Each structure stands twice: as C-alpha cells, then as structure tokens.
Amino acid sequence: MPVKQLTVFLENQTGRLAEVAKILKDEDINLQGFSTTEARDYGILRMVxxxxxxxxxxxxxxxxxxxxxxxxxxxxxxxxxxxxxxxDILANRDINIDYIYVIAGTRIVLSVSDVERVEGILVENNIKLCS
Amino acid sequence: MANDYWEKEVETLSRDKLRKIQLERLKKTLVNVYENVDFYRKKLDDAGVDPYNFSNLDDVEKIPFTTKDDLRESYPFGLFARSMDNVVRIHSSSGTTGNPVVVGYTKNDIAVWGNLIARQLFSVGVREKDIIQNSYGYGLFTGGLGLHYGAELLGSTVIPTSGGNTERQIKIMADYGSTVICCTPSYILYIAEVGKELGVDFSKLPLKMAILGAEPWTNEMRKEIEARLFIDAIDIYGLSEIIGPGVSLECLNKSGLHVAEDHFLVEVIDPQTGKILPPGKQGELVFTTLTKEAIPLLRYRTRDLSVLNIEKCSCGRTHGRMKKPMGRTDDMLIIRGINVFPSQIEEVLMKVKEIEPHYLIVVDRKNYLDTIELWVEVSEDVFSEKMNDLENFESSIEHKLFSTIGIKIDVRLKEPKTIQRSIGKAKRVLDRRKGETL
Known part of the structure; x- marks a missing residue:
C-alpha cells in the first residue's frame, strides 16, 4: 500500500510553515514526517x-x-x-527516484513514477513496506 | 431580437442624416458654452472659432481640446453652463490624485441619459421581464444610478444591490432569479469564484448576461467570464465627464461598442500630434457632447485608446463602433524603453487554462533598471508535488509573454487569494517606481 503524501504550496514568507503546523495541531493531526524544497520565492512542503x-x-x-x-x-x-x-536494487532495475526523505522512526518516503512496480520489486527483495 | 430597436429611426439613420443632426446639435452646444462658460468663451475666441457661424462638421478640428486638468482646475463648478436652479444632480470622481472631477445634470440631461441606457440595454435583448441586478456602486460614481434609471425606464425590474457583500449578491442572484447583472469585469470574476466555493452551479441559474464596464478588459477575459458563468458578457463604456455609462455599448455581435452618435460626437486622434485619424487607425478617443446642458464638453480627451469603425453593423445599426478600449494612454507602462499595456499581458495570461484570472503587474526599478513581475496564483490545476512542474509552468508563461510582448516578465507564483479581489475597479498594476505600495 503506497502512502498518501500531502503537498502544500508555500510562499517564501515568515510564518507560513508555522501556519500549516498550527492548522494540523488544532485538529490533532499528527505530522509523521516532512521535507521542504525551495525555489526563489516559494517552496513546497511534502508531508505524511x-x-x-x-x-x-x-x-x-x-x-x-x-x-x-x-x-x-x-x-x-x-x-x-x-x-x-x-x-542498489532500484538502480539495477533502472528506477529513478524523484526525491526521498526520512519520516518518523526509521522510515523513508520515495517518490517514483511507477509506485506499484517499485513496491513489487521491494517486496520481492524482502524489504518491508509501510503505509 | 437583434433587429428590434428602442428607437429604430435614430439608431439606423444614414451617415449623412446623422452628420446633419450632429452639426445642428454641435452649433447649439457651441452657443451654449460660449454664452455660459467663461472658460470656453475664452478658448473659442483664442482659437478664432465663431460659434454663431459654424457650418461644417469637419471644422470640428479647429475647436480646442478639453482635458481632465481643465476640469480639475475649474473645480468644482467652473465648467457648468447652468446655475444650480437648473441642475438636479451632481456626480463626481473620487479625486484620489487631485481635485475630483465634478459633473452636473439638468432634468433633461437625466432624461437623455436614462433613455440612452434603455436604448442600449434593449439592443442586447434586455426587456421588461428581465431582472437586473445592478452591482455598480450607488453614490457619487455614475455607474450605479446611471444604469438604474435606464433600466427602470425600459421597464425591467432593478435590484439595486450596489457593490460588495458578495455572498448576499450570489444569494439574491439565485433566489430572485436575476437575469442580468451590471458590474465591473473583475467583480463578476470574484462573484464566480465565491459562488464556486459556495457550491453554486451557475449553469442552473437564470442569469444570462453581464453588462461589464468601468475598467478595460480583453476578449480573452470575456471568454473566461462567459465560460465560468454560462452567460454573454457585454462591454459598456462611459465616463462621467461625458455622461457616465451610456456613451457606448456592444451589440450582441460583440465586435465593437456602438457610440450613441446622436448625443456624442466621437473622434480618434493621434495622442502626440492631436491630428484626427481616419477610421481603422488606433488613437485616443475624443468626445464632444451634443445635447448635454449642465456641463457640455468640447472635444474631451479621454486618454482611452481605441479604433473607430463607421461601417454599418450587421445588427442594423449605423452608429459607429469603437473597438474595445485596450487601456488608457496613462496605463501604458514603459519598461526599459518598451511600451507595454497591461491588457497585452492579460491577453496572454487568459490563454493559460490552469491559471486563475486574478493577477497583479508589479513594476519596480532596481539598479537603475526597470523590472516587471507578473503575480499569479497557484491553483490546484497546476500544483503537484514536483518542483519541476511549477518551474516549467512559470517558464512556459514567461516564454509566452516574451514571444508576444518582447520583454522578459518575471512570473511570480503566489498562494491562492493573496492577490486582492475587487468589488469595483480592479487594481492591476503596482508601480513601485511611483512609490506605490500594496
């Protein structure tokens, strides 16, 4: 089962990330992990x-x-x-990773174009998926 | 429907007969201002124009121009040709950049104005059974009351909502079954946006038409509005100096705005030399009022750029058509020596499907160089979790702008609803070179 990753567009402004965190906090939503990428005057926040x-x-x-x-x-x-x-397993199967980040615990999130195929390959190789 | 007229005879006059009427009315106007307005007596004397012996309409080019500054300098009533005994209404501009421009109307002016609006609404198929939601501001601004009296004269039902309180506007539109709305093009887009959030399905509402004016807007913007609200969007043009709304309106052909030539003499001039340009050439619109009593104006320079077409329209009307104004001469931005009109940018932007139709052009000067940015909002249609998608989106708009306009315009992506929505005239340009701030 793939994980549903939520992405948010943020203008590069003081307090915008805090605003997102507050909205989640106020409704008791747990933020399990996230990463940000920034361009000149905006960024995107990806989170689980x-x-x-x-x-x-x-x-x-x-x-x-x-x-x-x-x-x-x-x-x-x-x-x-x-x-x-x-x-190495993925590289040998010619799979390109768009981006990767760590979330709580020892879990990592990978973005790839064919999620189903990659999950199949990982399972074949006894790598544990989580969702 | 298009062949139905409010006043068939005058709307379909031959050009010759129209010119005869114009000459007769111009003569009366010249005498009126010569005898009642010091400013014009002096101007006409200086120019050697004899108002009592004016016999050729082509001699209009000998009459000096009137400018907005002339109106401001004669603040408040210096250009009035009637005393307050005969003036029944005053309207004025906001005057944010100097003295307000103040205009007055006699009883007859008000009657003429109402009749013009009724004629124009009729020409686009508005009838007694229609319910007109008038969301132009009521008050000193001519838009609200101008449309109001014309629509009543026509016999339609008017809902004088004025501007603002958008949720209530939408509720009224749905519950009362408004068939026509009058407002600015930017406000109808805001109504569409709020309506969508409220879950309103505009395709199911009785609304069929919007009469939109008070700011320049492109044909691309029209397509956007028509698609979002499932209506016809019709351009209305006017300025309070001349009468307010009612100077010209598109017919259903949407191929130019018919100028009410029996009441206004229209010319297009070269804004630099002041020379009259032939039909088909772009220049500045100049109007002379032919029947106004309280404040007649001679050759008023509007600073609006347009093109005149005096061919008979397929709707049957002979009154000349002015092309949708592309903006004012003073809206023109000079960026590193290149002339750019906000409407050119809008035209390109509106062709980008994924973009919300709200934008702001921000001009600045950094290190002695002009910079120009275009702020647009990121909608969910373009947003994904990949940075590349956003960057490609930005650069594809920049490329389109560059290939049409010829300058590099920096596209800046903004969060939704961070660009100010307008209930009246939209502010599309922020020129920091002039010290303007958000």
Whole structure:
C-alpha cells in the first residue's frame, strides 16, 4: 500500500510553515514526517500525516493550494549499508527516484513514477513496506 | 431580437442624416458654452472659432481640446453652463490624485441619459421581464444610478444591490432569479469564484448576461467570464465627464461598442500630434457632447485608446463602433524603453487554462533598471508535488509573454487569494517606481 503524501504550496514568507503546523495541531493531526524544497520565492512542503483527507480539507479552507500523491514508504532496518542495499536494487532495475526523505522512526518516503512496480520489486527483495 | 430597436429611426439613420443632426446639435452646444462658460468663451475666441457661424462638421478640428486638468482646475463648478436652479444632480470622481472631477445634470440631461441606457440595454435583448441586478456602486460614481434609471425606464425590474457583500449578491442572484447583472469585469470574476466555493452551479441559474464596464478588459477575459458563468458578457463604456455609462455599448455581435452618435460626437486622434485619424487607425478617443446642458464638453480627451469603425453593423445599426478600449494612454507602462499595456499581458495570461484570472503587474526599478513581475496564483490545476512542474509552468508563461510582448516578465507564483479581489475597479498594476505600495 503506497502512502498518501500531502503537498502544500508555500510562499517564501515568515510564518507560513508555522501556519500549516498550527492548522494540523488544532485538529490533532499528527505530522509523521516532512521535507521542504525551495525555489526563489516559494517552496513546497511534502508531508505524511495521520489523516490526509482531513488535513487537506483544513488546509484548503485555510487558503492553501494542496496536492495528494502516492509515494512508496519503506521501513528501513537501522544499520550501516541498508539504504545502499535498497537503492542498489532500484538502480539495477533502472528506477529513478524523484526525491526521498526520512519520516518518523526509521522510515523513508520515495517518490517514483511507477509506485506499484517499485513496491513489487521491494517486496520481492524482502524489504518491508509501510503505509 | 437583434433587429428590434428602442428607437429604430435614430439608431439606423444614414451617415449623412446623422452628420446633419450632429452639426445642428454641435452649433447649439457651441452657443451654449460660449454664452455660459467663461472658460470656453475664452478658448473659442483664442482659437478664432465663431460659434454663431459654424457650418461644417469637419471644422470640428479647429475647436480646442478639453482635458481632465481643465476640469480639475475649474473645480468644482467652473465648467457648468447652468446655475444650480437648473441642475438636479451632481456626480463626481473620487479625486484620489487631485481635485475630483465634478459633473452636473439638468432634468433633461437625466432624461437623455436614462433613455440612452434603455436604448442600449434593449439592443442586447434586455426587456421588461428581465431582472437586473445592478452591482455598480450607488453614490457619487455614475455607474450605479446611471444604469438604474435606464433600466427602470425600459421597464425591467432593478435590484439595486450596489457593490460588495458578495455572498448576499450570489444569494439574491439565485433566489430572485436575476437575469442580468451590471458590474465591473473583475467583480463578476470574484462573484464566480465565491459562488464556486459556495457550491453554486451557475449553469442552473437564470442569469444570462453581464453588462461589464468601468475598467478595460480583453476578449480573452470575456471568454473566461462567459465560460465560468454560462452567460454573454457585454462591454459598456462611459465616463462621467461625458455622461457616465451610456456613451457606448456592444451589440450582441460583440465586435465593437456602438457610440450613441446622436448625443456624442466621437473622434480618434493621434495622442502626440492631436491630428484626427481616419477610421481603422488606433488613437485616443475624443468626445464632444451634443445635447448635454449642465456641463457640455468640447472635444474631451479621454486618454482611452481605441479604433473607430463607421461601417454599418450587421445588427442594423449605423452608429459607429469603437473597438474595445485596450487601456488608457496613462496605463501604458514603459519598461526599459518598451511600451507595454497591461491588457497585452492579460491577453496572454487568459490563454493559460490552469491559471486563475486574478493577477497583479508589479513594476519596480532596481539598479537603475526597470523590472516587471507578473503575480499569479497557484491553483490546484497546476500544483503537484514536483518542483519541476511549477518551474516549467512559470517558464512556459514567461516564454509566452516574451514571444508576444518582447520583454522578459518575471512570473511570480503566489498562494491562492493573496492577490486582492475587487468589488469595483480592479487594481492591476503596482508601480513601485511611483512609490506605490500594496
């Protein structure tokens, strides 16, 4: 099962990220992990939350532009070489990763174009998925 | 419907007969201002124009121009040709950039105005059974009361909502079944936006037409409005100096605004030399009022740019058509020596499907160089989790702007609803070179 990743458009302005965090906090939505990418005067915030549907609705009401996309979420064993092992499997199958980030625990989120295929490959290789 | 007229004879006069009427009325106007307005007596004397022996309409080019500054300098009533005994109404501009422009109307002026509006509404198919929601501001601004009396004279039902309180406007529109709305093009877009949020399905409402004016708007904006509200969007033009709304209106052909030539003499001039340009050439619109009593104006320079077409229209009307004004001469931005009209930018922008029709042009000067940015809002239609998508989106608009206008315009993506919505005239340009701030 892919994870539903919620993305938010943010203008590069003081307090915008705090505003997002507040909206989630006020409704008791847990933020399990996130990453940001910035351009000249805006950025995008990608996150995994406990209730995507509700979070998206709240953010929309708060005037944010949002997007939801599937991503692969993997439980990584916490020991040297583990990330390499996973990436090597994917590289050998010619799979390009658009971006990757760590979320709470030892989980990582990968964005790829064919989520289903990548999940299949990972399962074949005994890598634990989470959603 | 298009062949139905409010006043068939005058709307379909031959050009010759129209010119005869114009000459007769111009002569009366010249005498009126010569005898009653010091400013014009002096002007006509200086120019050697004898108001009692004016016999050729082509001699209009000998009459000096009137400018907005002339009106401001004669604040408040210096150009009035009637005393307050005969003036029944005053309107004025907001005067944010100097003395307000003040205009007055006699009883007859008010009657003429109402009749013009009724004639124009009739020409686009508005009838007694229509319910007109008039969302132009009521008050000193000519838009509200101008449309109001014309619509009543026509016999339609008028709902004088005035501007603002958008949710209530939408509720009234739906509950009372408004068939026509009058407002600015930027306000109808805001109504569409708020309506969508409220879950209103505009395709199911009785609304069929919007009469939109008081700010320049492009044909691309028209398409956007018509598609969002499932209506015909009709351009109305006017300025309080001349009468207010009612100077010209598009017919259903939407191929130019018919100027009420029996009441206004229209010319297009070269704004630099002041020479009259032939039909088909773009220049500045100049109007002379032919029947106004309280404050007749001779050759008033509007600073609006347009093109005149005096061919008979397929709707049957002979009154000349002015092309949708592309903006005012003073709206023109000079960016590193290149002339740019906000309407050119709007035209390009409105062709981008995913973009919301709200924008702001921000001009500044950095290190002695002019900079120009276009602020647009990111909608969910363009937004994804990939940075590349946004960057490509930005650069594709920049490319389109560059290939049409020829200058590099920096596109800046903004969060939804951060660009100010307008209930009246939209502010499309922020020129920081002039010290303007948000």
């Amino acid at each position: 939350v406990s209730d995507v549907k509700k979070a998206r609705q709240l953010l929309k009401e708060g005037g944010f532009t949002t997007h939801v996309a599937d991503a692969v979420c993997i439980e990584v064993v916490d020991r040297p070489g583990e990330l390499y092992r996973i990436l």
